Amino acid sequence: MKRVTKMYSSNYVPILLLSVIILLSGCGQKTDTQQEQLQTTQVRSPISVDPGIDVLFQQYIDELRGKTIGLVINQTAVDKKGVNIVDRFMEYDDITIKAIFAPEHGYRGDKQGRIEDEIDPVSGATVYSLYGKLYKPLPEMLDGIDVLIFDMQSVGVKFYTYSSTMGHAMQAAAENDVEYWVLDRPNPITGIRVDGTMQDTATVSFVGLYPAPIQYGLTMGELANMVVGEGMMEFPEGFKPRISQLKNWQRDRWYDEIDIPWVKASPNMPDLETAIVYPGMCFFEVRDFWIKGTGGRPFIWLGNPWLDGNKLATDLNELKIPGVDFTPIEFTPTSGNFEGEMLGGIQVNIIDRNILEPVKLGVYVMHTILKNHPDEYELTTKIDRLAGTDRLRLALEEGQTPEQIFESWQQPLAEFEKLRVKYFLYQ
Numbered sequence: 001m002k003r004v005t006k007m008y009s010s011n012y013v014p015i016l017l018l019s020v021i022i023l024l025s026g027c028g029q030k031t032d033t034q035q036e037q038l039q040t041t042q043v044r045s046p047i048s049v050d051p052g053i054d055v056l057f058q059q060y061i062d063e064l065r066g067k068t069i070g071l072v073i074n075q076t077a078v079d080k081k082g083v084n085i086v087d088r089f090m091e092y093d094d095i096t097i098k099a100i101f102a103p104e105h106g107y108r109g110d111k112q113g114r115i116e117d118e119i120d121p122v123s124g125a126t127v128y129s130l131y132g133k134l135y136k137p138l139p140e141m142l143d144g145i146d147v148l149i150f151d152m153q154s155v156g157v158k159f160y161t162y163s164s165t166m167g168h169a170m171q172a173a174a175e176n177d178v179e180y181w182v183l184d185r186p187n188p189i190t191g192i193r194v195d196g197t198m199q200d201t202a203t204v205s206f207v208g209l210y211p212a213p214i215q216y217g218l219t220m221g222e223l224a225n226m227v228v229g230e231g232m233m234e235f236p237e238g239f240k241p242r243i244s245q246l247k248n249w250q251r252d253r254w255y256d257e258i259d260i261p262w263v264k265a266s267p268n269m270p271d272l273e274t275a276i277v278y279p280g281m282c283f284f285e286v287r288d289f290w291i292k293g294t295g296g297r298p299f300i301w302l303g304n305p306w307l308d309g310n311k312l313a314t315d316l317n318e319l320k321i322p323g324v325d326f327t328p329i330e331f332t333p334t335s336g337n338f339e340g341e342m343l344g345g346i347q348v349n350i351i352d353r354n355i356l357e358p359v360k361l362g363v364y365v366m367h368t369i370l371k372n373h374p375d376e377y378e379l380t381t382k383i384d385r386l387a388g389t390d391r392l393r394l395a396l397e398e399g400q401t402p403e404q405i406f407e408s409w410q411q412p413l414a415e416f417e418k419l420r421v422k423y424f425l426y427q
Helices: 012-024 032-040 052-064 085-089 162-175 220-229 272-286 309-318 358-372 382-387 391-397 402-421
Strands: 068-073 096-102 126-129 147-151 179-183 195-198 213-215 242-244 301-304 324-331 343-350
Touching (some): 052 085, 052 242, 085 096, 179 220, 195 358, 195 402, 213 358, 213 402, 220 242, 220 402, 272 343, 272 382, 309 324, 309 343, 309 358, 358 402, 382 391
Parallel strands (some): 068 096, 096 126, 147 179
Antiparallel strands (some): 195 213, 324 343
């Protein structure tokens, strides 16, 4: 492998400086077309948006007085001033928090793998894990609870597990005659585009619970209404979730075009840029690559001991994938796969997020690595769980081109587009 610029630190400022150095060198030089894309990319001035939690306390809090509540939350359940929802409810003597239900990464968003039950030191409520032995609250956990409230910032991607936690908790509430509220939050990668393979019944799992594409273009509140309205899970007749809607959100807005501060949604989702590429680059989470951890930029950097980053970056840049280009890198992760090893790889550089289709990006990268490293890179059935089907893996193994694969998505995506419009809460 040719020697290229090395990157060691996960500190954001040094990474930016190193990226600038690389881009100014010959390795990452952009084409004229890409330079034009870069010049036309603009971030609009933020508009004022109130998340569902703020709207709840502004308009609906009196409906919860005198009630016992449960919370399905993590560290993202904060108002615009950064105050946690538990602290907000603790201000009301006539509202009792009986239970808290924690998703993947835990109540505070700092855990990896299975999580255990604990006691919340602020409210004294039991924190039940919904990412361990259980994904769905048991009836006894909901005993005595009048209202179950869901509030988490997701990233608009089907296999990001907070949407599954929302569905399982909603179903448990409905089955036990508990009112269910969703405090809505923006889709950070906009509510415009849908893309990717559709979930089929054969591969339904916790990372693919609903018959929807990978990038579904809805808020969590809209998704909750669709799951119930379309019978995507079983619910008692007449059940409907209560949605505390966003105020003033526009569905074409990226998260940095609103005035709600970004809260790290999970340990490897530090910023909007990561969320933008995540729908496609997450495919490498299930194979022997470094794609997340420390000592690099999760989902922005991809590395492996045998990966020829120079050739991969060159080949991908020749494809002129809309909205991105690629820089070859070498780096040493400090956690995750290949901790302490020097890896070759690439950095994904977002040029124009408005034309980038991130699921397709992931397919292009997989296809190119298969072509360059047929003896080292083997797709596994684990990819089927993320894709929601085996059709993507089989098409890649058969040697279909990315364009042929994308064409096979068009009809089911068009049908889903028509379906989701019925559940829009925002224009």
